[in-house]
Amino acid sequence: MLSAVTSSRASVAALRFGRTAATGALAALILVAGVWASWGTAQHVMLTRGREQGTVEVARCGEHTCTGPFTPRSPGPRARPSVVIERTVAVRRGETYTVVLKPGTDEVVRSGPAGVLYAWVPLGGALLLAAVVVAGGLRRTRAAWVLAGAGAALLTAAFAAV
Template sequence: MPASAASSRPASVTALRFGRVAVTGVLAALILLGGVWGSWGTAQQVMLSKGRERGTVRVTRCAGHVCSGAFTPGSPGARARAVVKIAQPVAVRRGRTYDVVVKPGTDEVVRSGPGGVLYAWVPFGGALLLASVVVAGGMRLTRAGWVLAGCGVALLTAAFVAV
C-alpha cells in the first residue's frame, strides 16, 4: 500500500510547524494583552465611573502636553476645583468645555462619554493592528488577521471621529 503525502511527511516538519504556530500565537496574545493593559489605566476611569467625581472642565490654558482649567462638579459628592489637568490633550481646545471624570486622589481628569471611552481604548486598537500582522504572517491565518485588522481600524477610526 503506497504511503500518502500527508503520512510521509517527516515528524520534524510537523513539529516545526506546530512550534511556529505556538510561538506566534503566544506573541499575538502578548501583544493583545499589552494593548488591554495600556488602555485599562484610563478606560477603567471612564467606563467604571460610578462613585467617581464627574463634571465638566472649561479649558483655560494649554502648555506642552497638558491642558488645565476649572472643574465644575456634576455628580453628588464631587467638589469644585480651581485647576484640574488633562494629560495628552487630543482634540482639546482652549475655551471649550468637556465632560470629565476625576482620577481618584489626584487633580487629573479624563474625558468621559463615548469619545473618552473610545480614546481610552486607542492603545488596544493599535495592538489589534499589530497582532493582525503576526496572526496572518506567522500563523498563516489570513482571515483571522483581516478580522483583527478590521477591528483595529474600526476602533481607531471611531475614536478619531468621536474625539
C-alpha cells in the same frame, strides 16, 4: 531509510508546531498589552460609579497637559480651581469637556462616548499589529482580516468621536 524519512517528518512537524505556538503567543501578548495599556484610562471612564464627574473648561495648555477649573456635575463632589487633562489634538483652550476625576489626584480623563473610544485607542493599535502577526506567522488570513477590521473600526470611531 524508512527511519530517516520518519525522523524528517517529525522534525518538520515539531518546527511547524513551534512556529505556531511562538507566533500565537506573540499575538496574544500584543493583544494583552493593548488591553493593559487601554485599561489604565478606560477603567476611570467606564466604571464611573462613585467617581467625581463634571466638566473642565480648558484655560491653559502646556506641551503635554492642559489645565482648567473643574465644575462637578452633581452636588456631592467639590469644585476645584485647577485640574490637569492630557493634551491631545482634540483638547483645545477655551473648550469645555465632560470629564471624570481620577481618584486621589487632580488628573481628569474625558468621559462619554468620546472618552471611552479614546481610552481604547491602544487596543485598536494592538489589534492592527496582531493582525500582521496572525497573517504572517500563523497564516490565518481570515482571522487577520477580522482583527485588522476591528482595529481599524475602533481607531476610526475614536477619530470621529474625538
